[in-house]
Amino acid sequence: MLLPVIMAGGSGSRLWPLSRSLYPKQFINLASDKSMLQETIARLSGLEHQAPLLICNQEHRFIIAEQLRQQRVTHSGIVLEPVGRNTAPAIALAALHAIKDGDDPLLLVLAADHVIQNQDAFRQAVNNAISSAEQGMLVTFGIVPTAPETGYGYIKQGEVLGSAFRVAQFVEKPDLATAKEYFISGTYYWNSGMFLFKASRYLAELKLHRPDILSACEASMSGARLDLDFIRLAEDEFLQCPDDSVDYAVMEKTQDALVVPMEAGWSDVGSFSALWEVSSKDEDGNVLVGDVISDQTHNSYVYAQNKLVSTVGVDNLVIIETKDAVLVANKDKVQDVKNIVNQLKGLQRREWEQHREVYRPWGSHDEIAEGERYHVKHLCVKPGEQTALQMHHHRAEHWVVVQGTAKVTNGEKSYLVSENQSTYIPLGSAHRIENPGKVDLHLIEVRSGNYLEEDDIVRLEEYGIGY
Template sequence: MPSKIIPVVMCGGAGTRLWPVSRDSMPKQFIPLLGQDSTFQRAMRLVSDPSVFEPAIVITNTEYRFTVQEQLQALGITAQIVLEPSRRDSAAAVAAATELALARDPKAVVGVFAADHVVQEAGLFVEACRKAGVAAADGRIVTIGIPPTHPATGYGYIRPGDEIGEDARQVAAFVEKPDAARAAQYLLDGYFWNSGNFIFDAVTMQAELAAFAPEVAAPVAEAVAAARTDLGFLRLDENAFGAAQKISIDYAVMERTSKAAVVPGRFGWSDVGGWSAVWDLAEKDASGNVVEGRGYVLEGSGNLIRSEEALVALIGLDDVAVIATRDAVLVTPRAKADKVKEMVALITAAGESEAGAHREIQRPWGKYLSIDMGARHQVKRITVKPGGVLSLQKHHHRAEHWVVVRGTAEVTRNDETIMVHENESIYLPIGCVHRMANPGKIPLELIEVQVGSYLGEDDIIRIEDIYKRV
């Protein structure tokens, strides 16, 4: 292969099809759905073979930047993390990746991969990428086509054309999602599913974007040229990037270019598009049940139970999914699991915060979990990573009590610095300027009790912040 592939992993999106586990505040790509790793971490492992891939570029947004950083650190993988200032769909992200890759190597071959897909055979995936890379180096934009296992109506399809190289063929046509009868015919005619993962010659992609989508190419090139480094992240210029047309790479380039090719991906692929797909991929017991967490099934088969805390008991039901988080429960026949997105829209319209936000919220310094709330009080369980530092802040409407249950807290309160140890507490009156840090080697855990007339997160007045959130 003339060049190694620069992998670009796209993980800025937020999905609702795996609600209530996946929400805007922590979408599915960062959640361990199968095993210990998140799908983002699984994707990063796949593209870390140094014989085929260069160091990766990860494209995300400001909200998820520290989650990306933390999950990469857990794997011991380094990558360039690029922050989109706004969501402009996939064409803008691909354009940014293309410009960054060309800055690294004028002959770059780039692979764009989704962070929320699952691949079962890593070796076969790498081999498919190698073949696609060979075709891409010839001036092609090569999509990874998945040989269908059933007549799915939820995927776009690819009609392959003439052979052009090792296991590579021209793309005769991209086809929109079909009805059931047409999907069955596509299966017989040798069509592929469009996985949305593709590998391309960067010079070719740059030229095709300029030809077919100049309203994307020009502002994104400007956004990359004016990008700045911030805490190790590369921030694209907000004004320039925001001027880019919001359009998918499929519509902008893939369905219009004459340079599209397809290489089959026979590596066991799923986009994990819903809870039925999770059941398909997971290990099952003798009755075909999948149970994660505290779940029990009596006289039932083909069920999926996933519970974070509550004990879930199922009697006499078959092919049902029960998904229980701390604050929401989904119960659906697996065959109706594709309706979850519609249910989330219904819940969102009703103004329920659980549609998009978890009770446990990730922060760059750690996380907090709201465990009780009343009209004038809220109780949180706070965990601060070793070395983590909360912002220097104050509140106009609430006082806080902190009780340390594990580790040691270094607390700033106005002009004082106080070390608070396990089973000790400290009071922070309304209006005092305060900060907390974990100077120790283990996670700091404490209970925070807030009391006041207004308890919203927007009553945090940040004065200083090492994570630059001021």
Template sequence: MSVLTVLPVIMAGGSGTRLWPLSRALYPKQFLALSGPQTLFQQAHLRLTALASEHIAVGKPCVVGNEEHRFLVLDQLRELKAEPSSLLLEPVGRNTAPAVALAALQATADGQDPILVVTPADQTVTRPEAYTAALRTAIEAAAGGDIVILGITPDRPETGFGYIRTAAPAADGTRGVQAFVEKPDLDTAKAYLAEGSYYWNSGMFVMRASRWLAALAHFRPDIAQATQASFDVRTTDASFVRPGKAEFERVPSESVDYAVMEQCPSHPEAGFTVKMVPLDAGWSDLGAWDAVWQVSAQDASGNASEGDALIQNSRNTLVHSTSRLVAAVGLDNVVVVETPDAVLVADRSRSQDVKNVVAALSKQERSEGSLHRRVHRPWGWYDSIDHGPRFQVKRIMVKPKASLSLQMHHHRAEHWIVVSGTAEVTVGDKVIMLSENQSTYIPLGTVHRLVNPGTIPLEIIEVQSGSYLGEDDIVRFQDNYGRSS
């Protein structure tokens, strides 16, 4: 048997608004550790790496994401001692069909035609061995030209997922796909569960790159042509691949399901066969806090907790604490999520409606919808621990060998106190070294830079004072990360 070449494609876009306040636009749920020590993105990478066998060669992952998350992707892969084959940065969101097309174009750019294993970055499974077995079956089927989807074996009448109607199982472990069905009402979902041939649509696909491009060109030539035009004018910087922004903005927004998958069984004359492999691996898309409760360890009363939580006389309740003690008394079917700058209290059955809170915050132009108090940057992070009229206090961590930009501010001065590590500080035309308990002052309008020359993280306390303390009061003269503002 010849060796099959597999390219993992991890779809790492999305904002996870229904898991607010833990998930936010600039640090969404795929980069959070919600079920185990690794983040959901890291779990996705590790599951795909485990597909390798004597007959399957798994390449470095192709990650499709956006500009704001590019350094999160690299950092989280580095924690696993991994790196991407490419990081495709979508200029704007255009749903999953163009995203997969970009990955297929990148995969075939050098004349190769690998089998793409496409998975969202924000899912979890509790039985990885079953996941590996199912994906290997799907890879074998896709090698022959089929488009293969993973269907989740349902364990309850779920109204929040689309379904796949399938034919009887074949000898190779696949089922023919007869139709894709929209999210049903409860009675219909119960009928699907009893009937036994309906599966949840997982959003995971396996097919040769050329097969996807051919199917997209057949059913949605407008998407195929516009995506190709954007890819043709791409720029590449190390592992970052940036399609043309103006061209990509003209790509129609459409999902994989609507663009191709649902068309194939409806138009068999086109010659694109879709098969399904059942997946019974404790899968969850963690789409809302109710789903997090379902996969969490629960006590005898159905309560689940994370962090410093005390739950008494409560039932079927989830408490998630990140920075302080949260006590819950007498709750039934409730979700409580605490972060340093926002707290969510919701009926667990209404957890899908949390996205409406994020929409309201956006409408009010409040930052809590998109930013945490701790903001991650390519060089490390900062945490705004206190603020008031004309002052702000931040705790700043700089990674070993990392550097902030050479910059200045029009409206604020800064004091820096080193808490741990060693700081190399540029102030005007001087460069000084500071160690623990030492400090310096950056006058308003002075060009300055902070560098960590050491091998351990540098932590400082920054006290800002001035008439305006917004993050947009930064004039950058030199930056290692390609940022202009």
């Protein structure tokens, strides 16, 4: 039976400001009413498979857990990487976890941030690869190209083996002239980064070609511990792991690499132009998302998250409005959005890293207004959840409940605060908010004091992540 391994790491800087380091594109609803991660899991329907195993950055663990909960998805584990070390170590961790009880499943390795429009064609390609993988081959999926694309690596097909081909060559991203040659030849595929192989075969190849990666992963898994639904690696051991991709570490070196063609409307949505390509368009070639009014606008992607966005007489633009940032770019230059992200990092601005609305294990908080001696936030606490018990040295807080009922701890007292009621948390008082009800708790928090930053916090009792 297949064990889907979903790699959900990555920072998504090319889709800024929709995507941020702490909330990258795989967690965003870009091509449907589900996030890309949720779509990746949903397309497994129709395949005989175990509950998926997920590999992610530890900073994203609660986002993943919440998105799985929303879709009522069970899983085989969520492995947390303390730092990113590329795909070869990530898959090694999955393989080691898969064989720990004596099993040896076929690992279906998928990225969480791909769009696949033809689900049936995806599942057919996977089924076409199963027999070869069961015989010990290492299968990758090659996307039948639809254009001479310079943004992807390529795979050249070799000898025919049933519904697959031997891999004759892996090729780096080509220039346009070379890409045109590949496209015309009909013997090259885009490298999708999706794979199917036995867990034991991958580990054997890794031991042969990159024993240093395998050794570090074995050490980090042997010292791993469970934390709620999460598998926390031994951090010091994993930090010693080299950084390498599965292509360089294994697939380009093995003698047993096969490629199975896939023609399924695939895209890695690596830019806003790619997102425009895979989205439904109006009669003027526009993709309009949110509260958008356009006039004499053509071939553009306009996304409004928080405000009315209007356009007049523009063509070939990308316009993205979020609660804290606006991007306007020529659609032909969107690969350079990462340059803006690098500038934001250099200026030490927080917009490159997180959205104004920040997700926590207990819910979320969103900044409404900010002044020299006050901050106003909107908090949402999920049913049955609570913040950490904490106190502040420099600020007091007022809480106004606008929906639901809050159970408030304030110093030595504990009491309920209902809708349209408020409470005051003095400076230095130990406090927390709990939602004892069945619906989301919404409240407005007003901070006042001479220092209002997030680092003025003393956690007196850890409960997930405080705030």
